[in-house]
Amino acid sequence: MVGEPVSLRDETRTTRQTGRMSPPSRRRPNHLRVVPDTPARPPDPVALGRELLTTSDPWAVERTAATFLADAERAGRLPRSVLGEDLPALEKKATRAALAMLLAIGSIGGTELGTPATEAAGRLVAAGVRPPPWAAKLAQPVEPGDAWRLYYADGATIVLNCTFHRDSTMRSLVVMVDHLGGDVATDILDLDDDGLADALDRMAELGRRNEAQVTLETAGRAVIRDDMERALRTRTERDRSGIPLRSLGDEVLAEEVPDYPAMAWLLRARLPLMTEAPKARYDPTRPRLSLLPGGGENSGRTE
Numbered sequence: 001m002v003g004e005p006v007s008l009r010d011e012t013r014t015t016r017q018t019g020r021m022s023p024p025s026r027r028r029p030n031h032l033r034v035v036p037d038t039p040a041r042p043p044d045p046v047a048l049g050r051e052l053l054t055t056s057d058p059w060a061v062e063r064t065a066a067t068f069l070a071d072a073e074r075a076g077r078l079p080r081s082v083l084g085e086d087l088p089a090l091e092k093k094a095t096r097a098a099l100a101m102l103l104a105i106g107s108i109g110g111t112e113l114g115t116p117a118t119e120a121a122g123r124l125v126a127a128g129v130r131p132p133p134w135a136a137k138l139a140q141p142v143e144p145g146d147a148w149r150l151y152y153a154d155g156a157t158i159v160l161n162c163t164f165h166r167d168s169t170m171r172s173l174v175v176m177v178d179h180l181g182g183d184v185a186t187d188i189l190d191l192d193d194d195g196l197a198d199a200l201d202r203m204a205e206l207g208r209r210n211e212a213q214v215t216l217e218t219a220g221r222a223v224i225r226d227d228m229e230r231a232l233r234t235r236t237e238r239d240r241s242g243i244p245l246r247s248l249g250d251e252v253l254a255e256e257v258p259d260y261p262a263m264a265w266l267l268r269a270r271l272p273l274m275t276e277a278p279k280a281r282y283d284p285t286r287p288r289l290s291l292l293p294g295g296g297e298n299s300g301r302t303e
Contacts, residue, residue, distance in 0.1 A: 043071040045068060045101045046101070049090070049099075049104075051064065052104060052134075058107075058134050061100075061104045062266060064104055065265075066263065066269075067259065068104075069113070069262075070265055071262075082113060087113075087116055088120075091124060096130055100132040102120050102121035103117075105117035106121055107269075108265060108266060110269065140167045141166070143164065143165045144164055144221055144270070144274050145162070145163040145164065147161065147218070147221040148160075151215055152213070154212065155179055156180045157179060158179050159174060159175070159176060159177065159252075160231070162224055162274055164273070170192070171190060171192060172190075172191045172192075172196045173188060173189070173270060174191060174199065175187075175228050175232075175267070176251075177231045177248075181245075184245065185228075185232055185234065185264075186246065186248045186260075187258070187263075189252070199252045202252040203252055225271055228271065228274075229271060232268070
């Protein structure tokens with residue numbers, strides 16, 4: 001019945017559909033946007049490094065690096081130009097801004113790009129260049145926390161999430177997956193604690209509005225990682241074919257949906273961490289998560 005609260009439950013079995021629901025990619029078509037092609041533009045690592053000196057948030061630092069690498073990839077500069085031109089130019093510059101950018105790239109660039117960036121940053125520090133104020137926080141280990149997938153009763157849309165912790169802060173990477181479209185990732189959202197709770201509220205509201213059960217399944221980090229990797233691979237194949245995609249992130253995000261290529265870089269840097277058994281990091285008495293329609297005290301919590 002319309003108006004009855006939808007249950008957002010934590011379980012590991014398929015639920016019975018309680019009402020007919022179209023997939024979000026087919027609902028409210030005027031509300032969704034076709035993901036546009038972003039024109040290639042050469043990134044300016046020095047300018048980005050200067051911007052990094054104005055922040056104190058290590059998560060924002062990583063996102064800036066992800067944007068730089070995504071722009072470089074679109075411009076056809078990966079990996080040769082970044083390795084052969086940008087990293088040596090930053091080290092030669094030998095300023096705090098250059099050091100900031102090297103540290104940022106080193107945090108998410110992986111073995112191919114991150115390792116040489118980190119080594120260059122180490123040489124600048126040894127030469128006396130003062131690290132940016134967030135350097136110590138960036139060096140703190142990132143630990144994976146809760147991992148879950150949420151799906152509507154008809155199985156059309158799947159939402160994948162893993163929360164990552166650094167010191168006393170957390171961020172969640174949420175992958176919106178069009179299941180009927182071939183399990184393709186349409187968007188990757190980067191959310192803080194409040195943003196994740198708001199997104200869950202909107203997902204539950206969408207289920208209630210369309211008379212459909214919404215289920216939260218804690219399948220384990222390894223399973224969620226496999227699902228994320230599959231969705232990313234499908235997206236890569238779809239982008240190569242030039243087939244346009246619709247954004248599902250607009251359904252659950254009040255602000256502008258982040259640039260997918262940049263968020264993909266950020267997520268790929270986090271996927272290797274999603275291997276151990278989940279750790280219960282959430283306090284089940286937190287008021288925000290307990291406000292979910294139909295949710296009990298364990299809604300949104302991983303055991």
